[in-house]
Amino acid sequence: MKIEAAERVQKIPPYIFAHIDKLKREARERGVDLVDFGIGDPDLPTPPHIIEALGAGAARPEHHRYPAYEGSLPTRQAAADFYARRFGVALDPKSEVLTLIGSKEGIAHLPLAITNRGDLALVPDPAYPVYATTTRFVDGEVYRFRLDADHEFLPDLDGIPAEVAARAKLIYINYPNNPTGGVATLDDLARIDAFARRHDLIVVSDLAYSEMYFEEAPPPSYLQLPGAKERCIEFYSLSKTYNMTGWRIGFALGNPTLVAALGKIKTNFDSGVFGAVQEAAVAAMSGDQTCVAQMRAIYRERRDLLVAALRRKGLSLRAPKATFYVFAKVPGAIGSMDFTVRLLQEAGIVVTPGIGFGDGGEGFVRFALSVPAERIREAVARLEKFAL
Numbered sequence: 001m002k003i004e005a006a007e008r009v010q011k012i013p014p015y016i017f018a019h020i021d022k023l024k025r026e027a028r029e030r031g032v033d034l035v036d037f038g039i040g041d042p043d044l045p046t047p048p049h050i051i052e053a054l055g056a057g058a059a060r061p062e063h064h065r066y067p068a069y070e071g072s073l074p075t076r077q078a079a080a081d082f083y084a085r086r087f088g089v090a091l092d093p094k095s096e097v098l099t100l101i102g103s104k105e106g107i108a109h110l111p112l113a114i115t116n117r118g119d120l121a122l123v124p125d126p127a128y129p130v131y132a133t134t135t136r137f138v139d140g141e142v143y144r145f146r147l148d149a150d151h152e153f154l155p156d157l158d159g160i161p162a163e164v165a166a167r168a169k170l171i172y173i174n175y176p177n178n179p180t181g182g183v184a185t186l187d188d189l190a191r192i193d194a195f196a197r198r199h200d201l202i203v204v205s206d207l208a209y210s211e212m213y214f215e216e217a218p219p220p221s222y223l224q225l226p227g228a229k230e231r232c233i234e235f236y237s238l239s240k241t242y243n244m245t246g247w248r249i250g251f252a253l254g255n256p257t258l259v260a261a262l263g264k265i266k267t268n269f270d271s272g273v274f275g276a277v278q279e280a281a282v283a284a285m286s287g288d289q290t291c292v293a294q295m296r297a298i299y300r301e302r303r304d305l306l307v308a309a310l311r312r313k314g315l316s317l318r319a320p321k322a323t324f325y326v327f328a329k330v331p332g333a334i335g336s337m338d339f340t341v342r343l344l345q346e347a348g349i350v351v352t353p354g355i356g357f358g359d360g361g362e363g364f365v366r367f368a369l370s371v372p373a374e375r376i377r378e379a380v381a382r383l384e385k386f387a388l
């Protein structure tokens with residue numbers, strides 16, 4: 001039998017959300033008006049000045065040819081300037097910044113660049129599924145470490161067995177965190193860094209949500225830590241900050257050896273981001289940031305509406321200090337998948353079961369705040385009538 005998928009494809013765990021997708025489809029066919037908190041994708045449009053830059057760039061013939069795989073120098077310079085302004089981090093745009101076709105592209109290709117067969121990666125549980133799946137694609141090993149609500153969803157590094165820590169090659173972190181909404185302070189990152197130094201680990205930091213925050217102090221970058229560039233590759237994305245998930249642009253930044261390794265993989269896979277999208281990204285990062293403050297205000301209102309309603313309903317949760325996710329404890333002994341199905345079928349409310357992010361997510365459901373306030377009010381009204 002030769003007409004079949006490769007083993008690595010066959011080994012991909014069954015898509016846990018397929019069942020929910022089916023129930024959603026069936027409900028919609030019955031005419032049910034669903035309020036969908038399931039999608040981690042901003043519902044708001046990209047700000048107009050960014051769209052204008054795309055239009056101007058699209059007209060330039062130089063962008064109609066293959067773009068340089070690593071991104072134009074002005075684009076990488078704009079990302080370096082953003083890091084200098086926002087985090088006080090100095091980066092060499094030539095050797096320490098790589099343009100990506102969305103940060104997921106880089107995160108997913110990274111194991112090809114840095115992970116050998118049998119290398120062990122420490123991956124949070126729960127987590128964005130890409131880290132573990134793509135590590136397994138290259139026959140890397142995965143050890144999941146817990147993020148517990150009782151520890152503010154910070155890594156339980158002491159819970160990692162000594163022989164596992166000694167054998168590990170890299171650790172993935174993602175703060176502000178999807179799906180938990182957990183935030184790490186610079187002190188928290190310093191504790192992770194001490195662990196990484198002790199075990200000589202590569203640190204892969206996913207910073208997709210750095211600008212989606214609700215506290216006075218904005219979340220830090222791992223690269224702010226002294227000497228972080230010795231071991232860290234960080235992924236920054238324009239997707240969530242500027243409502244640009246459809247545009248596909250992000251960056252890998254930090255350790256030049258790791259950035260170069262990823263760049264080498266990319267030269268064999270793609271030809272870089274469309275030049276006009278790069279120009280739009282420069283406009284986004286270098287332009288007026290009022291749109292980002294407005295985005296935060298909108299999510300804050302949504303967060304407060306939903307958090308208050310879930311609390312009135314007796315659900316236990318932390319109001320997220322960052323990200324657009326509310327990670328709520330499922331009441332009673334019901335599993336996260338069963339609770340999700342009940343919410344969908346009895347209240348027309350769609351959430352994501354925590355189990356979809358790993359065993360550590362069991363007992364929780366994730367609400368994405370990609371729903372306008374008036375629809376959240378509708379969901380709240382339905383929740384009031386929902387029997388837990």
Ligand SMILES: *Cc1c(COP(=O)(O)O)cnc(C)c1O
Nearest residue numbers: 102103104128178208237239250
């Ligand atoms: C949304 C998200 C990203 C960003 O993906 P892009 O490919 O840049 O759109 C990365 N990591 C996590 C955890 C995310 O939730």
